[in-house]
Amino acid sequence: MKILHLNYRQCESGQDSLYDGLCRVLGPENVIEYPQKPSLHGGPGIAYRWYPCFFNWPEFYTDEQKIRMLKENWFDVILVGCGDSTDWSIGTHRQERVKKGREEFSEMYELAINKSKTIATYALDMGDGSRINDHIRKEFNCLKYFKREYLEKEVGDDPGVLPFSLCLAERYVPENIEGPRVNLPFFAGRNYGLREPYIAYYESFGRKNTRSLTQRRLNLEMLKYKIGIDLLGSGEDTIRRYEIAARGEMLLCPKVIIKRENDFTEGVSAVFYDGFEDFKEKLNYYMSHEDEVDKIRLAGRKHFLKYHTGTARAKQLIEKI
Structure with a gap:
């Protein structure tokens, strides 16, 4: 199984700890994050630097190569990192960052939306909020929506939303x-x-x-x-x-x-x-x-x-x- 993990650029313990776990299970050559995130590969982190989400996995590809790999259908699964009102491409509520993030990652963003029609795609919501990010879920054609703050009154009887808690990476x-x-x-x-x-x-x-x-x-x-x-x-x-x-x-x-x-x-x-x-x-x-x-x-x-x-x-x- 080859996974493309659309992850936040800043440190994010839920997304990053799962990335580490997937690397341990599938091998780091089969778990590729986008955009490139130095804190997963022995480099510095952006924000939340006291959290247990720093790793030393090898890097195999540039962001440009990852885009080409997705175009060539190299991946079996796409994981879309999000929160109830944010997603991997923006990481903040501020409108100026929304615009900047979408512009910076627009090629991958639009390509992933298109490829989600044929590649199994799942939303990975490890944010603090309890609402469902319906925009991301629909836009990326997500087969399932994994939710950290799974609140039954928000989810209702929707079988496509599944509880998915935080974890702690073995390194810590x-x-x-x-x-x-x-x-x-x-x-x-x-x-x-x-x-x-x-x-x-x-x-x-x-x-x-x-x-x-x-x-x-x-x-x-x-x-x-x-x-x-x-x-x-x-x-x-x-x-x-x-x-x-x-x-x-x-x-x-x-x-x-x-x-x-x-x-x-x-x-x-x-x-x-x-x-x-x-x-x-x-x-x-x-x-x-x-x-x-x-x-x-x-x-x-x-x-x-x-x-x-x-x-x-x-x-x-x-x-x-």
């Missing part, structure tokens, strides 16, 4: 999670919106919110603690929940209303809280029940390795297309 998963840990919570991230009371309560234990860390530093810090706190971000499916499980912390995360396949199980592989008061109660309980924390966090790590690595997510996608 420690092989060994053994070592001394304390049964205390850990959180690092921005303080905004509904997060404020949760972070204030976390800091009331003498803990410090270290905000955005490099992936190397974040990994080292998370390996010191047994409880990892996940808070809602711009979307309900966050990359942090997978980082927590991957690094051997007990996942303490909010209940959500989006649909996720192979989700963690309450009290078995994760702990879900329903609002601030429930968060406080469960955090206090597990801080004083270390044996239960150990059982849940190790089960969570095992569940993550089975279902939520980049390779696992790539295989799940391939099975569906």
Whole structure:
């Protein structure tokens, strides 16, 4: 299988982690992104540079060669990266960037639309919003629409829209999670919106919110603690929940209303809280029940390795297309 992945130019953890997984499964010579993205090939990234989406895959073709390859029907599948109101060619809501992006990539954009009539094409919506990007879905003749923020009231009974969660690439998963840990919570991230009371309560234990860390530093810090706190971000499916499980912390995360396949199980592989008061109660309980924390966090790590690595997510996608 040869895949053309129309991907955002800026770093995008959902799209980029899947690209890495597909390269591991199919080989990098068979997974080609457009436009060329340096952060996938050992180069610098554009925006969101603290996210786990930097890789060192070899490059095989220029963007000009990729256009020619599509003209010659070299690809078996086209993946169209998008959000609910953006797509790979623009990556922003701003109208001046919309025009600039469409002009810059117009040849590939129009060619991919034309080729989608004969090449199996799928929308890959890893954005924060819950709406369906009907424009991209129709324009690119998408056979299926894979949706991160899958909300049943938005999707209805549409069989062509499928839940498709984030994942964490193996490069960012420690092989060994053994070592001394304390049964205390850990959180690092921005303080905004509904997060404020949760972070204030976390800091009331003498803990410090270290905000955005490099992936190397974040990994080292998370390996010191047994409880990892996940808070809602711009979307309900966050990359942090997978980082927590991957690094051997007990996942303490909010209940959500989006649909996720192979989700963690309450009290078995994760702990879900329903609002601030429930968060406080469960955090206090597990801080004083270390044996239960150990059982849940190790089960969570095992569940993550089975279902939520980049390779696992790539295989799940391939099975569906």
